[in-house]
Amino acid sequence: MTKQTFLHEKHIELGAKMVDFAGWNMPVQYTSIIEEHKTVRENVGLFDVSHMGELIVYGEDALPFLNKLVPQDISKLVDKKAIYCQLPNKNGGLIDDLIIYKLEDNKYLIIANASRVDEDLNWMTRNKLGFNAEIDNISHKYSLIAVQGPKACDLIMSIGENYLPPFFSIKRSELFNINLWISRTGYTGEDGVEIMVKNEFAEYLWDKLLEAGKQYGIKPIGLGARDTLRLEAALHLYGNDLDENTTPIEAGLSWSVSKTKEEDYNGKEVIMEQLKNGGKKNLIGFKMLDKSIARHEYDVYSNGEKIGIVTSGGVSPTRGDNIGLAYIYSPLDKFPVGSTIQIMIREKLHDAEIVKKPFVAKRNKV
Amino acid sequence: MDENMLCTKTHEYVLEKDGNYEVGITDYAINQLGDIVFLELPDIGSEFTKGEVFATIESVKAASEIYMPISGKVIEINEEIVNSPELLNDESYENKWFIKIESDGDQVELADLLDYSDYREEVE
Structure with missing residues (x-):
């Protein structure tokens, strides 16, 4: 049975195209993924992410x-x-x-x-x-609404919030007389907040945010643009870029592994060993050198040999080119930024260049 | 959309024009795909039989294959939409055909296809 969020009727009213994602019926787009993407980069977007646990x-x-x-x-x-x-x-x-x-x-x-x-x-x-x-x-009791974009914080301040929590912090607060939690986090590479609110207030808060956000050019944003936004910011998507056969070191997440923690934790031996000697594969970012688009699970080649696999790929509406993330089964120094690889697309090899991540500079650190 | 077009259940259409045929995808399909960002068309002179993949179209979300509604030989391709695939999403733009083909207009193949009005009923 596919689950619906407490904002389901709002999405239908707004004309969203709905898809099933992770057992939830969610809006993939309201008008156009590219338009919604640009709204978040330029103004502010409103996301229903109540499917999160x-x-x-x-x-x-x-x-x-x-x-x-x-x-x-x-x-x-x-x-x-x-x-x-x-x-x-x-x-x-x-x-x-x-x-x-x-x-x-x-x-x-x-x-x-x-x-x-x-x-x-x-x-x-x-x-x-x-x-x-x-x-x-408590997943079934709370809805999660993300407000993301360069004008997101202006919007939240304009509706009575006088002090926003700093980046990666949370505070108990009140908006429109509703008790809720506001955290300065997101999945777009932009500044903004995520608001956790009891289900019964979700619709009211959603409407109020859309109304108050009008002067900032707010639009509702679907999962389609959420994916293109996070890819430009090179934020990992579980199931694509992360899975049970991938370590944090291989995923380029060494920065999120404590080097000094004394306590034992699951996987510590492997993770610490890889921190020293590297993993079996490495996540790289690439841009296509022609107009073709790399997609999840396309093979990566170099000198006629298969060297890896694309985990996320698609268009970059902000840059205007096509980008992706791939695992390369080699040490990173063999494929430095600037080197050329090939992606197999419909039985033809297409050139791509390894580039620095993120693909679009993040603007969320205050 | 031209009411004389004949459609497949996989959303391609064929339209007779001056003894040859225009082939493309329906307005319904374009709407379902959303923002179109890439279109790959075959070379002029290539021949396809009915049901063969002749093109690939990509929206932001995914790549889809496009099948020949009838057999034929490619005599012209729409370079304008290859260079600017986003034109397919532009409601004011009319030249949305992908390729023009030469075909013997096999009546059995054509009889397999749906009238536009039947097609709309089928997909809605």
């Missing part, structure tokens, strides 16, 4: 429990701050990637991928033995 981990062992699960050092997290991390299995492969917020001592909020919530819960429960901690899946 929200878990609360609490109890006196909440901290050591989380520290057993992730490569980041959760003890470094101060109140109301967030940290990006992953949930590795024993081999360092990724069960999911997550954002963990410290709400207060012994209480953390986890935002998980819609497609992985059940797996995450399974894995966390299996690892909980001996820890005095509880996991509360």
Whole structure:
């Protein structure tokens, strides 16, 4: 049974084209993916991301429990701050990637991928033995609305928020007399916030934001543009760029692995070994040198030999060319930025150039 | 759309023009695809039988193959939409045909196709 968010009727009213994604019926576009993409880069966009999972981990062992699960050092997290991390299995492969917020001592909020919530819960429960901690899946109680773009913060300030949390922080707040959580996070590479609100207020908040956002050029944005936006920002998509056979080191996420954490965690041995010696593959960014478009699972070649696979590929509406992410089964120094590779597209090889990530500069760090 | 066009269930159309045929995809298909960003057409002179893939169209989301509605030989391709595939999304733009073909107009092949009005009923 496909699930619907509490904003489903709003999407239909707005004329969205709906698709099934990770067990949810979601808007893929309202008018045009390219138009929606540009709205977020230039003004502000409103996203329903209520399909995402929200878990609360609490109890006196909440901290050591989380520290057993992730490569980041959760003890470094101060109140109301967030940290990006992953949930590795024993081999360092990724069960999911997550954002963990410290709400207060012994209480953390986890935002998980819609497609992985059940797996995450399974894995966390299996690892909980001996820890005095509880996991509360609150996904069915809360809606998540993202407001993203260079004018997103102006919009939120204009409706009575006098102090926005800094980048990767969360605060309890009130908008239009509704209690909610505002975090300075997103999945677009732009500045903006994500708002977690009780389901019963989601429609009201959505309408109010669209109305107040008119003067800023706000538009509702579907999953199609969410994907092109995150690709330009080279943000990983679980299921494409991350999976259980990929370590954080291979995914280019070494920056999100603690180098000093003493506690043991799942996959630590493999991850620390790869931190020193490198993984089996490396994620690179590329741009196509002709008008062709690389897609998920197309093969990558060099000198007539298959050397890797595209994990995400598509158009870059901001740059006006076609870009992608691929795993190359070689050390990175063999394929530095500027080198040429080929992508097999419909039985023909097309030249691509390895470029620096992100493809479009991020503008979300304050 | 020209009411005389004949359509396939896979959203291609064929329209007779001065003894030859224009081949393209329906307005319904274009609408379903959304923003079109790439179009690959065959070389002039290539021959295809009915049902063969002759072109690839890509929207932001995905690549789709386009099948020949009837057998024939390519005599002209629409360079304008190859160079600017976004024209396909422009409602004021009319030249949305992909290729022109020479065909013997096999009646059996043509009889397989749907009238535009039947096609609309089929897809809606």
